[in-house]
Amino acid sequence: MTEATMNTQRKINLRRFNFHVLGPLLALIALIILGALLNPNFLSYGNVTNVLARSAFIGIIAIGMTFVITAGGIDLSVGSMAAFVAGVMIMCMNALIPAMGVGIPLIVVGMCIALLTGFAAGMLNGVLISKVKIEAFIVTLGSMGIYRSLVTWLADGGTLSLNFDLRGLYRPVYYDGLLGISWPIIVFAVVAILGELIMRHTAFGRHCAAIGANEQVARYSAVNVDRSRTATYVLLGTLVGLATIMYVPRLGSASGSTGVLWELEAIAAVIIGGTVLKGGYGRIWGTVVGVLILSLIDNILNLASIVSPYLNGAIQGVVVILAVVLQRERKTAD
Amino acid sequence: MSDSVLALRKISQFFGPIQVLFDVDFDLRPGEVHALIGENGAGKSTMMKILGGYLQPSEGDVLLEGKPVHFASLRDAEAAGIIMIHQEFNLALQLSVEENIFLGREKWRGLLLNHKAMQAESRRLLERLDCYIDPTEKVSNVSVPNRQMIEIARALGRDARVLIMDEPTAVLTSRETDILLEQVDRLRAAGTAVLYTSHKLDEVSRIADRVTVLRDGHKVLQADARDLTEHKMAEAMVGRELSHLYPAKAEPQDETVLEVRDLTVPGHVKHASFSLKRGEVLGFAGLVGAGRTELMEGIVGLRQGTGSVLVNGKPIKSGSVLAAREAGLVYLTEDRKEKGLLLGKNLRENLTLLALDRFTRVAIDARAEDEALTRAFKEFDIRAGDRTMKAGNLSGGNQQKLLLAKTMLAEPDIVIIDEPTRGIDIGTKQQIYEFISRLAAEGKSVIVISSEMSEVIGLASRVVVMARGRIAGEIEGDNITEDAILRLAMGISERKAEVG
Numbered sequence: 047m048t049e050a051t052m053n054t055q056r057k058i059n060l061r062r063f064n065f066h067v068l069g070p071l072l073a074l075i076a077l078i079i080l081g082a083l084l085n086p087n088f089l090s091y092g093n094v095t096n097v098l099a100r101s102a103f104i105g106i107i108a109i110g111m112t113f114v115i116t117a118g119g120i121d122l123s124v125g126s127m128a129a130f131v132a133g134v135m136i137m138c139m140n141a142l143i144p145a146m147g148v149g150i151p152l153i154v155v156g157m158c159i160a161l162l163t164g165f166a167a168g169m170l171n172g173v174l175i176s177k178v179k180i181e182a183f184i185v186t187l188g189s190m191g192i193y194r195s196l197v198t199w200l201a202d203g204g205t206l207s208l209n210f211d212l213r214g215l216y217r218p219v220y221y222d223g224l225l226g227i228s229w230p231i232i233v234f235a236v237v238a239i240l241g242e243l244i245m246r247h248t249a250f251g252r253h254c255a256a257i258g259a260n261e262q263v264a265r266y267s268a269v270n271v272d273r274s275r276t277a278t279y280v281l282l283g284t285l286v287g288l289a290t291i292m293y294v295p296r297l298g299s300a301s302g303s304t305g306v307l308w309e310l311e312a313i314a315a316v317i318i319g320g321t322v323l324k325g326g327y328g329r330i331w332g333t334v335v336g337v338l339i340l341s342l343i344d345n346i347l348n349l350a351s352i353v354s355p356y357l358n359g360a361i362q363g364v365v366v367i368l369a370v371v372l373q374r375e376r377k378t379a380d
Numbered sequence: 381m382s383d384s385v386l387a388l389r390k391i392s393q394f395f396g397p398i399q400v401l402f403d404v405d406f407d408l409r410p411g412e413v414h415a416l417i418g419e420n421g422a423g424k425s426t427m428m429k430i431l432g433g434y435l436q437p438s439e440g441d442v443l444l445e446g447k448p449v450h451f452a453s454l455r456d457a458e459a460a461g462i463i464m465i466h467q468e469f470n471l472a473l474q475l476s477v478e479e480n481i482f483l484g485r486e487k488w489r490g491l492l493l494n495h496k497a498m499q500a501e502s503r504r505l506l507e508r509l510d511c512y513i514d515p516t517e518k519v520s521n522v523s524v525p526n527r528q529m530i531e532i533a534r535a536l537g538r539d540a541r542v543l544i545m546d547e548p549t550a551v552l553t554s555r556e557t558d559i560l561l562e563q564v565d566r567l568r569a570a571g572t573a574v575l576y577t578s579h580k581l582d583e584v585s586r587i588a589d590r591v592t593v594l595r596d597g598h599k600v601l602q603a604d605a606r607d608l609t610e611h612k613m614a615e616a617m618v619g620r621e622l623s624h625l626y627p628a629k630a631e632p633q634d635e636t637v638l639e640v641r642d643l644t645v646p647g648h649v650k651h652a653s654f655s656l657k658r659g660e661v662l663g664f665a666g667l668v669g670a671g672r673t674e675l676m677e678g679i680v681g682l683r684q685g686t687g688s689v690l691v692n693g694k695p696i697k698s699g700s701v702l703a704a705r706e707a708g709l710v711y712l713t714e715d716r717k718e719k720g721l722l723l724g725k726n727l728r729e730n731l732t733l734l735a736l737d738r739f740t741r742v743a744i745d746a747r748a749e750d751e752a753l754t755r756a757f758k759e760f761d762i763r764a765g766d767r768t769m770k771a772g773n774l775s776g777g778n779q780q781k782l783l784l785a786k787t788m789l790a791e792p793d794i795v796i797i798d799e800p801t802r803g804i805d806i807g808t809k810q811q812i813y814e815f816i817s818r819l820a821a822e823g824k825s826v827i828v829i830s831s832e833m834s835e836v837i838g839l840a841s842r843v844v845v846m847a848r849g850r851i852a853g854e855i856e857g858d859n860i861t862e863d864a865i866l867r868l869a870m871g872i873s874e875r876k877a878e879v880g
Contacts, residue, residue, distance in 0.1 A: 247743035249736045256733055259722045266682065266711070266719045267733040267786075268701040326724060 069372055070319055070335040073365075077342045084350035095228060097338075097345050099220070102230035103128075105337040106289040108312040109241040109330055110282030114182075115316050116245070116328030117278045118258035119175065122186040124286050125308035126193035127167050131290040132300035133197040135160040136206045148211045153219075160294075161287040167193070168283015172276030190309070198302035205301040213298040220295040230292040237285065242330040254278060258325025314362065315340055318369040339365065383446065384409050385573050386431060386462065386542050391440035393426050393597075398765075400426050401597045403440070408542055408573040413564060415576045415584045415605065418594035419617050419805035421763075421775035424577055425546070427594070431575065432464035432544050433457025461541030465531045465548060471519050478502040478515035481534045505533040508566075510559045524551045525668065532563065543567060544575045549583060550803050553668045553831065561587050579805060580832075581610040595619050618807045625806075626813055626838035630820040632660035637825050638709070638794050640679055643687035648674035650849045651687075656794065656827060661820045663840030664829040665865045671849040672829045673714060676796045680704040680711040691794065705734070708793035712783060714802060714829070716776075720783045723772030727764060728753050730771045730782060735790040756785035761811060777808035784815065795819060796827040801835065813839060833862050845869050 081088040107124050114121050139156040146152045167189070174185045200206060208216065223229050245251035253274045256264040265271050294300070317323055318339055319332025340362055347355045384407035393401040401423045408414050408431075418424050429435040430442060433451030441448040444460060451457040457464075471480050478495070481502045487494040502515035511529040513522055519530065528551055535543055545564075549557045564574055564587055578584055584591060584605070591608055593601040593616040601616040638656040643649060649671040656662050664672045678685035681700045688695050689704075697703040704710070713719040721730050732739050732749050739745050739752070756762060760781040764774060771782060780801070787795065800816065801809045816839060819826050830836050836843055842856045845868035852868040855861075 243743070247746075249740045249744060252729065252733070252736060252744065255725070255729075256722060259724055260718070262719045263722050264733075265701065266713050268705045268790075269733070270702060326722075 067320075070332055070339065070369065073369075074335050074339050074342070077339060077346065081342060081346045081349070084346060084352070088346070088349060091226075093345070093349070095226075095231070097341050098231045098234070099228050101337050101341040102234035103289045103293050104308060104311050104315060104340070105234045105334060106237050106285050106292070107282070107308060108315040108333045108337050109237055110278075110285035111312045112241070112316050112319070112321055112328045112330055112333045113245070113251075113254055113278040114282050115313070115321055115323060116251075116258050116325055117254040117275055118261065118325030119182040119275065119278060120186065120313070121171060121182070121279060121282055122309050123167075123171060123190040123193060124282065124312055125305040125310075126190045126197070127164065127283065127286045127305075128290050128293065128308060129197045129300055129302070129304035129306075130167065130193035131160050131163045131287050132294050132304055133200045133206050134163045135290065135294060136208050136300055137200060139212060140209050143209055143212065148209065148215060150215070152212065153216055156216075157291050160291050161284055164283040164285070164287025164290070165280060166283070168280040168286070169276070171283065172279030175279065176272040176275045194302065197300065197304070201301050203302070205299045207299040208294065213295070216295040216298070218295070220292060233288065233292060237288070238330060238334050245328060245330050250274065250277065255326055255328065258322075258327070260326075311340060314366045317366055320369075320373055323370075336369075384443070385445060387443040387446075388427070388430065388437075389441045389443060391427070391430060391437045391442075393423075393430065393435070394438045399597065401430075401437075404594070404597075404599050406431075406592060406599070408575055410541075410573050411568055411571045412589040413568050413574045413576050413587050415578070415588035415591045416594065417577065417579075417581070417584060417591065417613060417617060419807055420777040420803075421596075422594040422617070422805075423597040424594055428464065428544050428546055428575065428577070431542075432462060434464070458538065461539065462544070463535040463538050463540040463542070464544040464546070465535055466546055471527055471530060473520040474518065476516050476518055477506075477513060477522065477530055480519055480530055481505065481515075481537055483534075485538070501537065502533065505536050506530070508536065509533060509563055523669070525553065525556050528552060528560075529556075532560070536563075536567075540567075540572055542573045542575070545577065547578055547803065548576075549578055549580060551668075557583065579803065581613050581806075584613065585610055593617055614806050617805065625810055627817040629661065629839070629841050630659055630817060632657040632820075632841055633823070634658075637692055639690040639693075641688045641690070643675065643678055643685050643689065645671070645674050645678040645683050645685040648683075648849055649678060649685070652846075652851050653687075654844050654851060654854070656825050658825055659820050659823050660842065661816060661826045661828060661840050663836035663843040663860075664827060664846065665833065665836045665843055666846035666852075666869050668831060670846040670869065672846050673798055674849075675846070676711055676798060676827070676829065680709055680796065682711065705790055705792070708791075709796075710734070710787050710790055710792040710794070711796040712787045712798060712800070714798035716779050716783050717772075721771045721779055721786075724770055726768055727762075727771055727774075727782060728767070731756055731786050731789060734786050738789070752789060756782070756789070760785045760815075777804045780804055780808070780812065784812070792824070794825045794827070796829070798829045799831065800828060801830075801832070833865060836860075836865070837862065 087093055111121060111124065135156050138159045139152060142152055142155065146155070171185055171189055174180050175182045219229055221228065224232060253264065253269045256267065256269055257271055257274060261271055315336035316333050318336035319329060321328040321332060343361055343365065344358050347353055347358050387407035389405055391401055391404045392399065404427065406427065416424055416427065426435065430437050433454050433456055472483065478499050482498045487497050499515045506513060506529065509529045509532060511526055513526055519527060522530065528548060532548065548560060552560060561583065564576065567574060576588060585608065588605040591603055591605050591613060592599060593613060595617060635658045636655050637658050641653050643652045652675050666672050674683060677683040679689050681698060681704045684699050691707040691709055696707045717723060728749050731753055736744065739748050753767065762778050762781045762785065764778065771779060774782060797816070800812050816826050816828065828836065828839055837860050840860065842854060843860050843865060844854050845852045845865055847869055855864050
């Protein structure tokens with residue numbers, strides 16, 4: 047190849063590169079500028095912390111969802127699962143007060159219960175999908191209904207509330223933090239960084255992408271497809287548990303309406319971030335950007351009174367569709 | 381001599397800055413079979429796409445009966461009677477045979493589809509091809525050779541004036557090839573112009589009236605087929621003299637490295653037993669559907685089976701590809717596009733997928749991966765435009781080399797290669813043959829499954845023949861002849877031939 051053709055080639059690559067990779071990031075920056083122009087309080091410490099902390103729940107779940115979707119799966123049950131985990135956690139903690147008393151150890155036990163419940167719920171989804179070979183959509187549609195109904199049943203149609211004293215002790219997990227950054231934000235950041243490293247730089251991440259791209263090729267390449275696929279759901283379940291740990295101290299209660307539509311928000315964030323819905327390619331930082339975009343739209347609509355906040359869902363819907371259209375790879379001639 | 385029905389005049393084609401066709405002239409006359417041959421990447425597919433209306437040429441004209449035409453779409457070309465049959469089938473797997481044959485030109489009766497008429501017509505078209513499948517069968521349930529027949533039946537049903545066939549026999553057995561060539565003959569007699577491409581030069585000299593050879597986008601030869609020998613065609617394709625296609629056979633050592641005992645893969649293979657020695661190239665012959673691929677997949681753990689597989693005397697865990705790989709046993713699939721490579725991923729990720737643990741401690745060492753890719757480029761002579769391109773954009777031959785490189789990265793002692801040269805040009809074929817023989821010389825053991833009889837004969841020092849899921853017999857040394865293999869493959873003689 048001559049010098050000239052090399053240059054043209056590079057230019058072509060660069061153009062596609064930018065659009066494909068930086069699209070979500072540019073959208074995020076545009077939103078931030080827009081927000082700052084519309085309302086001077088937008089960039090205040092209070093607002094930024096608020097937006098980030100609220101993003102953390104969906105964000106942590108969406109990072110797990112990125113692995114599931116990259117490996118060619120889907121999980122519709124995460125919202126219900128979060129409600130169920132919260133319910134189980136609150137009931138167990140309340141029940142253990144007589145035995146353990148109100149104290150830090152009980153909160154630690156509660157956290158472990160949340161993580162284990164999430165782990166088990168993810169395992170159940172994963173095994174049904176990988177070993178019993180039922181479509182992920184069907185399995186998680188089913189478990190979505192099951193968890194939602196179980197938590198409603200556990201709460202007897204009402205609300206499960208954490209013991210008042212315990213709530214006071216647990217509150218700082220949501221409201222306090224380190225160096226002025228609240229815990230949910232810190233946890234979200236740590237999970238995001240670890241997720242990015244795992245996705246990009248470990249065999250597990252590579253195997254997820256391979257399975258999503260072509261399961262047969264992965265199988266023929268000695269990838270343990272069933273185990274890796276199950277692992278994505280287990281990881282997601284555990285992260286749902288982690289998100290719940292952050293969420294419970296915020297309100298101190300769980301009910302049948304906890305976490306409604308979280309699954310769709312998480313999936314939307316993943317897609318906006320550039321992960322391919324049918325699998326084979328995923329990026330964690332994109333998902334983080336996706337989560338932030340969705341939260342900022344909500345936040346800006348609430349701060350600025352140009353468009354009714356009731357149109358939030360519609361605008362988010364448009365963004366999801368636009369994201370996919372803009373990121374669609376143009377067919378290369380070959 | 382009659383005038384051409386479809387011709388190309390001074391066609392050049394660019395993809396971005398890269399020129400793939402240079403001033404090519406070509407013509408098709410009614411009632412002739414014009415073979416277009418060349419190595420992978422020589423520009424055949426591009427030329428066929430231009431002829432078939434898929435692609436607008438960058439420069440030059442497409443002439444239909446002497447007048448320049450522009451096919452705006454595939455539909456335009458088809459309306460002009462130009463039909464292209466693809467190497468990769470264009471069939472809707474979830475639809476029935478009949479629905480596929482009439483896709484886009486359904487017959488109607490009032491507001492409803494006239495299924496009865498379409499089924500009858502489909503059956504008639506398929507019977508012309510000696511293909512007796514039920515038109516109401518779903519295509520996903522139809523075997524691959526029969527799918528090819530459906531493609532051809534679809535073209536026949538459209539009264540093609542020009543038929544463009546892209547390696548139609550790549551997936552056919554020799555009997556099916558015979559039927560196909562008969563049909564081509566019949567079409568020619570009826571005045572259809574046929575453009576025919578194939579890597580099988582014996583077919584070309586059998587069926588073609590004229591031959592055009594492309595090399596690196598240039599037309600290097602056009603001549604009447606009767607003036608050309610297969611050897612001459614091959615040399616024109618490669619652009620250099622071809623000495624012996626097959627390297628000398630290595631002498632196997634005494635040590636047995638693989639022993640398969642009484643392996644049964646339900647539905648495909650019954651009670652297969654055989655052994656493999658160090659440094660041996662063992663051929664596996666048989667008709668398509670004899671169970672060779674399934675047997676090998678059973679051995680390496682891709683299929684569940686009963687029986688035992690021993691590597692160096694030690695049994696390996698059944699049903700685990702990883703266990704087989706760790707024992708030094710790997711299988712290289714015949715289906716590189718669907719089972720071998722991730723076409724949408726780059727070369728590096730494809731190369732290291734099988735042996736990823738070698739590049740991983742906690743994280744993957746991307747630099748080591750890059751070095752491995754550089755080595756693979758050199759060692760396997762992989763020609764890629766650039767390092768970051770996707771595997772799917774490589775030519776078939778280079779994909780096969782990448783697949784070989786990927787497999788060898790696992791440092792196996794025993795390599796099972798299924799159809800090592802399917803859809804690959806002769807120059808690359810020779811490289812792969814040399815590679816196989818070098819492996820054996822280095823003390824590794826190789827099993828080669830091939831439907832090309834000459835390949836098995838040329839490479840293997842011993843041949844196992846399978847028929848209907850069973851091992852029909854073994855042939856060794858000078859007894860390996862086409863005749864002996866065919867006898868066993870057709871189940872004519874079930875003797876355990878010439879084995880001590």
